[in-house]
Amino acid sequence: xxxxxxxxxxxxxxxxxxxxxxxxxxxxxxxxxxxxxxxxxxxxxxxxxxxxxxxxxxxxxxxxxxxxxxxxxxxxxxxxxxxxxxxxxxxxxxxxxxxxxxxxxxxxxxxxxxxxxxxxxxxxxxxxxxxxxxxxxxxxxxxxxxxxxxxxxxxxxxxxxxxxxxxxxxxxxxxxxxxxxxx
Numbered sequence: 001x002x003x004x005x006x007x008x009x010x011x012x013x014x015x016x017x018x019x020x021x022x023x024x025x026x027x028x029x030x031x032x033x034x035x036x037x038x039x040x041x042x043x044x045x046x047x048x049x050x051x052x053x054x055x056x057x058x059x060x061x062x063x064x065x066x067x068x069x070x071x072x073x074x075x076x077x078x079x080x081x082x083x084x085x086x087x088x089x090x091x092x093x094x095x096x097x098x099x100x101x102x103x104x105x106x107x108x109x110x111x112x113x114x115x116x117x118x119x120x121x122x123x124x125x126x127x128x129x130x131x132x133x134x135x136x137x138x139x140x141x142x143x144x145x146x147x148x149x150x151x152x153x154x155x156x157x158x159x160x161x162x163x164x165x166x167x168x169x170x171x172x173x174x175x176x177x178x179x180x181x182x183x
Contacts, residue, residue: 006050007139007149008067012057016041019054027052049150065127067137069151073124076138080128088135090126113147 013019020031020041027043031054034040039056070076073091080087096104101120108118123141130136146152 005048005069005150005155006066007069007141007151008051008053008137009045010053010055010065010067010137012055012062012064014057016054016056023052023054048156049148049154051149063135065135065137067125067139069149070138070140073126073138073140076140077126077128080130080138084131086129088127088129090128091124092126094122094125094139096120096122111148115147116144119144 011019011023016039023043024031027045029043031041031043031052034042034053040053042051042053044050045052077087077091096118105118108114119142121142122145123139125137125139127135127137141149141151143152147154150156
């Protein structure tokens with residue numbers, strides 16, 4: 001399964017207004033209303049197309065969920081199952097609500113990310129668990145949304161400096177995890 005990268009960090013809150021106030025202060029960026037069926041607000045948290053999304057909590061104990069963009073949701077779900085993961089919900093469509101599609105399409109034309117006309121849906125998604133029980137999401141975005149989330153032709157690959165740092169980390173001799181905390 002090729003994960004492009006994290007694209008959405010969903011933070012469910014009981015009190016949406018309080019959540020918006022808190023995260024706007026923490027980020028220093030105003031949150032905008034999502035054009036979706038859910039009560040949700042978003043703001044960019046990196047120049048690499050990652051959004052923080054504040055949503056109304058749907059159920060008790062709903063965790064923060066990171067959604068990863070994938071090339072093919074069908075292939076990713078097949079690989080997830082083969083590796084012992086499970087689908088919690090989905091696949092499901094990520095539609096732009098019919099009531100606001102005309103307004104959204106018109107506004108999108110003025111976006112710096114508009115390289116083609118917006119469609120009726122951002123793509124498809126699924127909520128999943130890894131074999132350890134950790135919840136995350138997978139999203140296959142439609143091509144018109146790739147520029148917004150820095151995917152495909154708009155992706156910013158890991159830099160040479162990041163890979164060099166990773167190789168240093170891989171080459172260092174580190175004691176077993178339990179040994180790090182022993183005196």
